[in-house]
Amino acid sequence: MITCCKEGVEFLTAPDIAAPHGFSTRLGGVSEGIFARLNLGHRRGDDPANVRENYRRFCAATGTDASRIVMTNQVHGNVVKVVTGADVKPDLLAPTPFEADGLATNVPGVTLCIFSADCIPVLLFDPVKQAVAAVHAGWRGTAAAIAAAAVETLKREYGSDRLDIRAAIGPGIGPCCFETDGDVPAAMETALGGLAAPFMTRTETGGKWRVDLKAINAAILEHSGLLGEHIDVSQDCTCCQHDRFWSHRFTKGERGSQAAVIMLARPQQN
DSSP: OEEEEETTEEEEEOTTOOSSEEEEOSTTOOOOGGGOSOOOOTTSSOOHHHHHHHHHHHHHHHTOOTTSEEOOBOOSSOOEEEOOGGGSOSSTTSOOOOBOSEEEEOOTTOEEEEEESSSEEEEEEETTTTEEEEEEEOHHHHHTTHHHHHHHHHHHHHOOOGGGOEEEEOOBOOTTTOEEOTHHHHHHHHHHGGGSGGGEEEOTTSSSEEEOHHHHHHHHHHHTTOOGGGEEEOOOBTTTTTTTSOOHHHHTTOOOOEEEEEEOOOOOOO
16 A cells, blocks of 8 residues: 655545555645544545545545545445445535445446545455445445445456456454454454354453454455455554544544545546
8 A cells, every 4th residue: 555645635545446545644735623634534524625625635636536426424334335426415515415435436436435434444446347336334335345346346247257356445443442342353254154163262361352353354355356455455444543643543533534536537538
């Protein structure tokens, strides 16, 4: 994963994804107070004018189109919605009419956008069939294998070959900070069997568990047929680096949001 900075906006990209995309940080925006600086959460209570400017800057930096964004109401499930130009928001701050935690499209110029602030953002790109997906994987979505659902969506809808798909797992809370009670490991084991077990360990006192959500999502993607060398994983922990990223756990919910965006480039005109 590469850290980029364009016009003061810091974001991360995956070299293997040859489509305009990026994972935001907190750095480079105009928001103030608890939302300072690059808040991309449009329903957090921030000044709408600041949110609009933040999107303008972030999308310009990543090469995506702020006027052609598709968003979703995230509900910690495993639904991946196939979208087209008809799903583009008429206005950035307009209500979103559907619930899903994943988006997929093969329409050039449509910017897929998902949000996170400790949960795990995942971007997928098929360079052969020219299709993309964006996924929000909290621990419930991870247990429900939403990353695998996104792979299946690309295969079913666009004929993608799993061996062609590139994946980027962006910044999210790491096992260093994600301590949980036994309900999370139990849910992972029930849903994923032994797939998640290597990435869940008891704390030193034995009363809690440390869960590596990024590693579990990478394992889910490999289990879905992706090549390990096609999966890029950010090592950044949003909670450890709360001055650089939004962390729901660290701020106890008083925060902005990161966004992850991806778009198929439009064909160049002669």
